[in-house]
Amino acid sequence: MGMDLVLSKESIDNIINVLDEDLLRAGADCVLLVDRSGNLIVNRGDPANLDVVALAALSAANFGATAEIAKLIGEDDFALLFHKGKNENIHFTKVGKGFILITLFGKDVSLGLIRLNTAKVTDQLIPILGGEQ
């Protein structure tokens, strides 16, 4: 059974700093950290009109469903997912075993930059989420 997650104010502040520094400053519109059971841990950026709680639940489900696809083709999991829209794109990255980083960004931000920065952010988040891996 997955352990319950308790995060102190300090840990939350650290997560916020990392997300703001490396993703919002790079042009992402909104960044969410969720766990794989669908809990929203942190959301940053401008989520006007965006139902972040539903987005967290659906993203966890989406990740779970694609993990099943991965198993069908002999993989354990997919480390990242990307959905492209007309104006808005969404990028999902696995963080450790139990978390997902969701990045929303517009058409004027390059996918390469987001990928590069989410990789950096993931490395910084894992020790903060530490004991839960």
Added chain:
Amino acid sequence: MSFIDLSKNEVQCKVVYYGPGRGGKTTNLLYIHQAMTEAVRGKMVTIDTKGDRTLFFDFLPLALGKIQGLSIKIQLYTVPGQVMYNATRKLVLKGVDGIVFVADSLRVQKEKNVESLENLRQNLAEDNIDIKEIPLVLQYNKRDLGGSNIPILSVEEMEEDLNQELQVPWFTGSALKGDGVFETLREISKRTVKYVSRKLLSR
């Protein structure tokens, strides 16, 4: 798995409505959604529904006020009841903190109820969760059909089929009319919060 945010003093828990197909899990959530004010509930999300069956899950977040200074947020999920969708059920059960088992009072569903409860036990066991330890509440739904010419199971018979070993709290219900819906929700919320806080204290 529950999540406690100490910067907001908030706890989030996950409650899953489980049970055989067409038993009234989604109807429970719809009733809660209709009856609660917007201040308390978030948007209900229903995905991949083909006809009146849930193919993936329904989702409804609720804010249930404060206990000892901690805001309680509960997220309700339903699973697809049809036997063939077990992979989806396992996915939705991931990180569950409390379960409502919605049993169907129709006599023709007698075996389906038992099968679904057994399926729940197995799926939990695969995740190393003992069905006797996790908060669980039974709801015997569709009681409003009593008195019509459709044969239904007596409460005693349902108790014998489903609750003899478990001995968990149960409620009769009619999700369509709202009977028993809030009683069930109140009981599972109480038990889930207690369970999560007890786990936290033992850390």
